[in-house]
Amino acid sequence: MxxxxxxxxxxxxxxxxxxxxxxxxxxxxxxxxxxGAALITLxxxxxxxxxxxxxxxxxxxxxxxxxxxxxxxxxHRHFTAIGVASSAGTYTSPCGICRQVLRxxxxxxxxYMFAEDGTFVMEPLTAMLPRSFGPEDLDVIRE
Ligand SMILES: O=c1ccn([C@H]2C[C@H](O)[C@@H](CO)O2)c(=O)[nH]1
Ligand SMILES: [Zn+2]
Numbered sequence: 001m002x003x004x005x006x007x008x009x010x011x012x013x014x015x016x017x018x019x020x021x022x023x024x025x026x027x028x029x030x031x032x033x034x035x036g037a038a039l040i041t042l043x044x045x046x047x048x049x050x051x052x053x054x055x056x057x058x059x060x061x062x063x064x065x066x067x068x069x070x071x072x073x074x075x076h077r078h079f080t081a082i083g084v085a086s087s088a089g090t091y092t093s094p095c096g097i098c099r100q101v102l103r104x105x106x107x108x109x110x111x112y113m114f115a116e117d118g119t120f121v122m123e124p125l126t127a128m129l130p131r132s133f134g135p136e137d138l139d140v141i142r143e
Pocket of ligand 2: 062063064094095096097098099
Protein backbone atom coordinates (compact mmCIF):
# COMPACT_ATOMS: atom_id res chain seq x y z
CA MET A 1 0.00 0.00 0.00
CA UNK A 2 1.53 3.33 -1.04
CA UNK A 3 1.73 6.26 1.38
CA UNK A 4 -0.92 8.96 0.96
CA UNK A 5 0.15 11.92 -1.13
CA UNK A 6 0.13 15.22 0.77
CA UNK A 7 -1.70 17.85 -1.26
CA UNK A 8 -0.07 21.04 -2.49
CA UNK A 9 -1.47 24.35 -1.27
CA UNK A 10 -3.02 24.85 -4.73
CA UNK A 11 -4.77 21.49 -4.54
CA UNK A 12 -6.04 22.26 -1.03
CA UNK A 13 -7.44 25.57 -2.27
CA UNK A 14 -9.21 23.86 -5.16
CA UNK A 15 -10.51 21.12 -2.86
CA UNK A 16 -11.79 23.73 -0.42
CA UNK A 17 -13.69 25.56 -3.17
CA UNK A 18 -15.21 22.35 -4.59
CA UNK A 19 -16.18 21.11 -1.12
CA UNK A 20 -17.80 24.32 0.11
CA UNK A 21 -19.60 24.71 -3.24
CA UNK A 22 -20.96 21.13 -3.08
CA UNK A 23 -23.13 22.09 -0.09
CA UNK A 24 -25.44 23.89 -2.51
CA UNK A 25 -26.35 20.49 -4.00
CA UNK A 26 -27.70 19.25 -0.65
CA UNK A 27 -31.30 18.08 -0.31
CA UNK A 28 -31.82 18.39 3.44
CA UNK A 29 -35.31 19.72 4.27
CA UNK A 30 -35.46 17.72 7.53
CA UNK A 31 -32.17 18.40 9.27
CA UNK A 32 -31.45 21.63 7.36
CA UNK A 33 -27.82 20.56 7.78
CA UNK A 34 -26.27 20.96 4.35
CA UNK A 35 -23.18 18.83 3.84
CA GLY A 36 -20.87 18.95 0.83
CA ALA A 37 -18.05 16.61 -0.10
CA ALA A 38 -15.47 16.54 -2.88
CA LEU A 39 -13.23 13.62 -3.77
CA ILE A 40 -9.95 13.86 -5.64
CA THR A 41 -9.33 10.84 -7.82
CA LEU A 42 -5.89 9.45 -8.62
CA UNK A 43 -5.98 11.19 -12.01
CA UNK A 44 -6.86 14.56 -10.43
CA UNK A 45 -10.58 14.61 -11.18
CA UNK A 46 -12.86 16.25 -8.59
CA UNK A 47 -16.17 14.50 -7.82
CA UNK A 48 -18.69 16.36 -5.68
CA UNK A 49 -21.42 14.96 -3.45
CA UNK A 50 -24.02 16.26 -1.02
CA UNK A 51 -26.38 14.73 1.53
CA UNK A 52 -29.74 13.57 0.16
CA UNK A 53 -32.40 13.16 2.82
CA UNK A 54 -35.68 11.25 2.85
CA UNK A 55 -39.02 11.52 4.66
CA UNK A 56 -38.15 8.07 5.99
CA UNK A 57 -35.21 9.44 7.99
CA UNK A 58 -33.23 6.19 8.00
CA UNK A 59 -32.95 6.43 4.22
CA UNK A 60 -30.89 9.63 4.35
CA UNK A 61 -27.63 9.43 2.40
CA UNK A 62 -24.53 11.33 3.51
CA UNK A 63 -22.53 13.64 1.26
CA UNK A 64 -19.42 11.47 1.39
CA UNK A 65 -21.38 8.39 0.30
CA UNK A 66 -23.00 10.32 -2.56
CA UNK A 67 -19.54 11.39 -3.74
CA UNK A 68 -18.13 7.84 -3.58
CA UNK A 69 -21.10 6.32 -5.41
CA UNK A 70 -20.95 9.00 -8.11
CA UNK A 71 -17.20 8.51 -8.53
CA UNK A 72 -17.21 4.71 -8.58
CA UNK A 73 -20.04 4.58 -11.09
CA UNK A 74 -18.12 7.05 -13.27
CA UNK A 75 -15.21 4.61 -13.32
CA HIS A 76 -12.99 5.97 -10.52
CA ARG A 77 -11.76 3.56 -7.85
CA HIS A 78 -8.69 5.27 -6.42
CA PHE A 79 -8.74 8.45 -4.38
CA THR A 80 -6.14 10.60 -2.66
CA ALA A 81 -8.28 12.98 -0.61
CA ILE A 82 -11.82 14.00 0.30
CA GLY A 83 -13.06 17.37 1.52
CA VAL A 84 -16.06 17.68 3.82
CA ALA A 85 -17.91 20.86 4.82
CA SER A 86 -21.31 21.69 6.27
CA SER A 87 -23.67 24.60 6.64
CA ALA A 88 -22.56 24.82 10.28
CA GLY A 89 -19.43 26.45 8.88
CA THR A 90 -17.25 24.65 11.45
CA TYR A 91 -15.21 21.48 10.94
CA THR A 92 -17.58 18.59 10.22
CA SER A 93 -16.32 15.07 10.72
CA PRO A 94 -17.49 12.13 8.57
CA CYS A 95 -19.82 9.74 10.41
CA GLY A 96 -18.85 6.15 11.10
CA ILE A 97 -20.71 4.71 8.12
CA CYS A 98 -18.98 7.19 5.77
CA ARG A 99 -15.58 6.22 7.18
CA GLN A 100 -16.32 2.58 6.40
CA VAL A 101 -17.57 3.42 2.88
CA LEU A 102 -14.37 5.41 2.21
CA ARG A 103 -12.26 2.58 3.60
CA UNK A 104 -13.46 0.17 0.89
CA UNK A 105 -11.89 2.17 -1.93
CA UNK A 106 -9.33 4.39 -0.23
CA UNK A 107 -7.87 3.01 3.03
CA UNK A 108 -5.18 5.72 3.01
CA UNK A 109 -7.36 8.66 1.96
CA UNK A 110 -6.72 12.05 3.58
CA UNK A 111 -9.81 13.70 5.05
CA TYR A 112 -9.88 17.50 4.91
CA MET A 113 -12.60 19.05 7.08
CA PHE A 114 -13.14 22.63 5.92
CA ALA A 115 -14.63 25.55 7.82
CA GLU A 116 -16.45 28.39 6.09
CA ASP A 117 -13.26 30.46 5.66
CA GLY A 118 -11.34 27.59 4.01
CA THR A 119 -9.29 26.73 7.08
CA PHE A 120 -9.17 23.01 7.69
CA VAL A 121 -8.33 20.10 9.92
CA MET A 122 -6.83 17.09 8.16
CA GLU A 123 -6.68 13.50 9.39
CA PRO A 124 -5.83 10.37 7.44
CA LEU A 125 -8.61 7.79 7.46
CA THR A 126 -6.21 5.37 9.16
CA ALA A 127 -6.35 7.63 12.24
CA MET A 128 -10.14 8.05 12.10
CA LEU A 129 -10.88 4.35 11.56
CA PRO A 130 -8.13 2.32 13.20
CA ARG A 131 -7.93 -1.48 12.91
CA SER A 132 -10.48 -1.26 10.12
CA PHE A 133 -12.22 -4.11 8.31
CA GLY A 134 -11.88 -4.30 4.55
CA PRO A 135 -11.80 -6.44 1.42
CA GLU A 136 -8.54 -8.14 2.47
CA ASP A 137 -10.29 -9.54 5.53
CA LEU A 138 -12.53 -11.47 3.15
CA ASP A 139 -9.52 -12.43 1.01
CA VAL A 140 -10.83 -10.21 -1.74
CA ILE A 141 -8.42 -8.24 -3.89
CA ARG A 142 -10.15 -5.03 -4.92
CA GLU A 143 -10.26 -4.57 -8.70
O1 LIG B 1 -20.73 12.42 7.70
C1 LIG B 1 -21.84 12.96 7.60
C2 LIG B 1 -22.71 13.15 8.68
C3 LIG B 1 -23.97 13.65 8.44
N1 LIG B 1 -24.34 13.96 7.17
C4 LIG B 1 -25.71 14.39 6.91
C5 LIG B 1 -26.72 13.29 7.06
C6 LIG B 1 -27.99 14.06 7.35
O2 LIG B 1 -28.58 14.43 6.10
C7 LIG B 1 -27.49 15.32 8.04
C8 LIG B 1 -27.73 15.31 9.55
O3 LIG B 1 -27.17 14.16 10.12
O4 LIG B 1 -26.10 15.40 7.79
C9 LIG B 1 -23.48 13.84 6.11
O5 LIG B 1 -23.82 14.13 4.97
N2 LIG B 1 -22.25 13.36 6.37
ZN1 LIG C 1 -21.93 9.81 6.93
